[in-house]
Amino acid sequence: MQLRRSALLLCCLAGLARAQEPGSAPVIPPRGETTAAPAPASTPEVAPTTGTLRYVFSSAHMATRYVAMTFDDGPHPTLTPRLLDILAQRHIHATFFLIGQNAQRYPSIVKRIAAEGHEIGNHTWTHPILSKLSDERVHSELQQTADAIRAATGADIRLMRPPYGALTQRQRETVHRDFGYNIILWSVDPLDWKDPGASVVQSRIVAGVKPGAIILSHDIHKGTVDAMPATLDALAAQAYQFVTVSELLKMDQTAARPTVR
Ligand code: NI
Numbered sequence: 001m002q003l004r005r006s007a008l009l010l011c012c013l014a015g016l017a018r019a020q021e022p023g024s025a026p027v028i029p030p031r032g033e034t035t036a037a038p039a040p041a042s043t044p045e046v047a048p049t050t051g052t053l054r055y056v057f058s059s060a061h062m063a064t065r066y067v068a069m070t071f072d073d074g075p076h077p078t079l080t081p082r083l084l085d086i087l088a089q090r091h092i093h094a095t096f097f098l099i100g101q102n103a104q105r106y107p108s109i110v111k112r113i114a115a116e117g118h119e120i121g122n123h124t125w126t127h128p129i130l131s132k133l134s135d136e137r138v139h140s141e142l143q144q145t146a147d148a149i150r151a152a153t154g155a156d157i158r159l160m161r162p163p164y165g166a167l168t169q170r171q172r173e174t175v176h177r178d179f180g181y182n183i184i185l186w187s188v189d190p191l192d193w194k195d196p197g198a199s200v201v202q203s204r205i206v207a208g209v210k211p212g213a214i215i216l217s218h219d220i221h222k223g224t225v226d227a228m229p230a231t232l233d234a235l236a237a238q239a240y241q242f243v244t245v246s247e248l249l250k251m252d253q254t255a256a257r258p259t260v261r
Pocket of ligand 1: 127163
């Protein structure tokens, strides 16, 4: 459907999280996701320049208590299976943004993630700051990862999360056009990569959550996985239900509408 461009407003770019890469960060595991928050959860992140619908999300708009737990940077050989056990015990489906190199190294864990009903997203091959890379490098980072995940699961993926949230608006458009991905940021960031301890991770997530939240965390950190049983139980006690990111976006009250004012 072709929409009138004049009816579409370019919305804020504030959600483009500023990348502040620690200077000597190893590729795997990366040292952390964020140093800057994405746009407020209520702000549409989109700049639809081709009459398309929204495709960049940091949360979903809804009144009902659904949230998406997301786990980045894995799979990890021991922590990810432990997390999968925790999720299975509670019948919770989450979303895993996998690093391609790790997916290639642990294909049986990738397969298990998919087999147990979780969603898998693309988190690049080497976890670089994409906003500093050429289009060719960005494409190969995503394509290699998509290929590794497809080799393990037989399925194509529909989501990507840029490491550190760092993707320029032009790159967002290119990635969406070339891969068809929704680009997923987050609305709750417990800064778990700084290893603040399980109870702090839990309290930050519980304090930040609201209906439609996309919760960022990392299943390559022991403290994060240690935090999950109590975190998930606390949210469930507040009547929150857990869905994958794509399920959450399907429920988004505004997802089917362009951002017109
Ligand atoms: Ni990451």
